Amino acid sequence: MAILEAVPSDAPRRRLRALSPATRKPIGEFDCASADDVRAAVERARKAQTGWAELGFDERARHLWRLLDQFVHHQDEIVDAVVAETGKARAEAISMEVFAPCDALTYYAKHAGKILAPEKKRIHGMMGLMKKLKIVWEPLGVVGLITPWNGPVALTVVPLAQALMAGNAVVHKPSEVTPFSALLVKRFCEDAGLPPDLYEVVQGDGETGAALVEADVDKISFTGSVATGRKVAEACGRRLIPCTLELGGKDAMIVCADADLDRAADGALIGSCMNTGHYCCGTERIYVVEEVYDTFLKKVMDRAQKLRQGDEGEFDVGAVFWDKQMDIIEDHIEDARAKGARILMGGRRNPNLDGLFYEPTVVTDVTHDMKLMRDETFGPIVAIQKVADEDEAIALANDSDYGLNGNVWTRDSHKGFQIAERIHTGAVCVNDMAITYGLPEAPFGGRKSSGIGKVNGEMGLKGYCHPKPISMDRRGKGPIQGGYPYTRKGEAGMQRVIKLLYGTRLGRWLA
Numbered sequence: 001m002a003i004l005e006a007v008p009s010d011a012p013r014r015r016l017r018a019l020s021p022a023t024r025k026p027i028g029e030f031d032c033a034s035a036d037d038v039r040a041a042v043e044r045a046r047k048a049q050t051g052w053a054e055l056g057f058d059e060r061a062r063h064l065w066r067l068l069d070q071f072v073h074h075q076d077e078i079v080d081a082v083v084a085e086t087g088k089a090r091a092e093a094i095s096m097e098v099f100a101p102c103d104a105l106t107y108y109a110k111h112a113g114k115i116l117a118p119e120k121k122r123i124h125g126m127m128g129l130m131k132k133l134k135i136v137w138e139p140l141g142v143v144g145l146i147t148p149w150n151g152p153v154a155l156t157v158v159p160l161a162q163a164l165m166a167g168n169a170v171v172h173k174p175s176e177v178t179p180f181s182a183l184l185v186k187r188f189c190e191d192a193g194l195p196p197d198l199y200e201v202v203q204g205d206g207e208t209g210a211a212l213v214e215a216d217v218d219k220i221s222f223t224g225s226v227a228t229g230r231k232v233a234e235a236c237g238r239r240l241i242p243c244t245l246e247l248g249g250k251d252a253m254i255v256c257a258d259a260d261l262d263r264a265a266d267g268a269l270i271g272s273c274m275n276t277g278h279y280c281c282g283t284e285r286i287y288v289v290e291e292v293y294d295t296f297l298k299k300v301m302d303r304a305q306k307l308r309q310g311d312e313g314e315f316d317v318g319a320v321f322w323d324k325q326m327d328i329i330e331d332h333i334e335d336a337r338a339k340g341a342r343i344l345m346g347g348r349r350n351p352n353l354d355g356l357f358y359e360p361t362v363v364t365d366v367t368h369d370m371k372l373m374r375d376e377t378f379g380p381i382v383a384i385q386k387v388a389d390e391d392e393a394i395a396l397a398n399d400s401d402y403g404l405n406g407n408v409w410t411r412d413s414h415k416g417f418q419i420a421e422r423i424h425t426g427a428v429c430v431n432d433m434a435i436t437y438g439l440p441e442a443p444f445g446g447r448k449s450s451g452i453g454k455v456n457g458e459m460g461l462k463g464y465c466h467p468k469p470i471s472m473d474r475r476g477k478g479p480i481q482g483g484y485p486y487t488r489k490g491e492a493g494m495q496r497v498i499k500l501l502y503g504t505r506l507g508r509w510l511a
């Protein structure tokens, strides 16, 4: 049974019903916004943006602090909404959907004013004697935000906090799989006293998302799959608007012989199964050097067998959030099984639970001709491959179309850095996994098919702005250097300057 159903309706808009993936019970219905609805939302947001940009950083930050209060005071409401939509474990809803948004609101409310303060730049060489330069970071206007279903609140609030602090308005198209938590964020914005139309939510599926890209927005901030990201990038290219694309991943974990194997086994489990494996920086491939392979595998199995899966009370691994993802997980495991992989545990739907539950699974004897090691699986799967040494592990880690994140486990921090440098991904963690997105000091973004552009921190924040250089002549009076009329004498003078400045060692030093 699908967890998203079309509802017959006389209304001009398509209506969808969402079901909980854990209980399969309906959790609500919503109308898909039409292209006209989207354009109207963008117009309203544009009107709200002007006054918002004029407020300045301190006042905008005050609004964000009040929004933060909403998150702190309504923690249970957020967790309940996200758990109903996704079936994830409550602990994951708290850490990902409450803690991470709170931390992002705090960071950007505190630091955006400093990061985006006008910058005076020293101009090099002779020009510096005549000109001054200042760079001001202007808001872009209205940002179109399109988000996926795996972190519905976090992946909304982290970019929202940045776009708002930079002085923009935001029109948001949440995933059709998790359509309601964005409405909660909108309510919090209203209750925190943000201008009513500054953050607009347009619900719907891909059609509504495509309409948002075509509406009069000034940038698209997209998080989702590679296939959709490509379509979004093509449309943004045609419209000549910037976009950031945070796309899928196939993160590799490398376990060196000198790793703390207990910590690495814990990391393998949480890295692979956290958020039911629906994490862009989730660990999808594990390469273990043969020296410690058997010991590591035993430690992983001991831990994996203790994992509790469920839909109520205390449990570790929740539901698969979407039936379409279940199809992919099953396809990858069956493909691996058929090609000779050994399924040591799991490898099937949980027969004891009614909802969409795939058992935490440990697979070995995997190879790179299996979908499990090449395409994004996005499920609670621990896939382990034995390798001869670290060089082979690095080569296999890099043998991927994806390049989001990766992790290395070793007691030797120097070696950890060296291996990290050799992995072709946007980011790498040493003795840790998946944390980079949560560190605003780190520019986050994928390489290869995993995305374009950087989000978060200084680079991400600046991506919501136009850096406008304002140059000024120091004198501002008298004749303009190099102006009309052109004369032979002027030409000869310029050529002498070029020779002196760029043709002599002293000149080059001065320039």
Ligand code: NAD
Pocket (backbone or CB within 6 Å): 146, 147, 148, 149, 150, 151, 155, 173, 174, 175, 176, 204, 205, 206, 207, 208, 209, 210, 211, 213, 223, 224, 225, 226, 227, 228, 229, 231, 232, 245, 246, 247, 248, 249, 279, 280, 376, 378, 404, 446, 450, 451
């Ligand atoms: P998806 O691409 O199917 O959908 C993402 C969003 O795009 C949804 O809101 C969807 O309705 C919308 N959409 C669909 N078609 C569209 C179109 N033609 N134009 C505009 N919008 C359209 O992705 P998903 O299945 O929701 O999310 C899972 C993917 O997201 C995984 O690949 C995961 O790795 C990735 N992801 C990446 C990051 C990151 O930071 N790199 C973070 C979280 C998730």
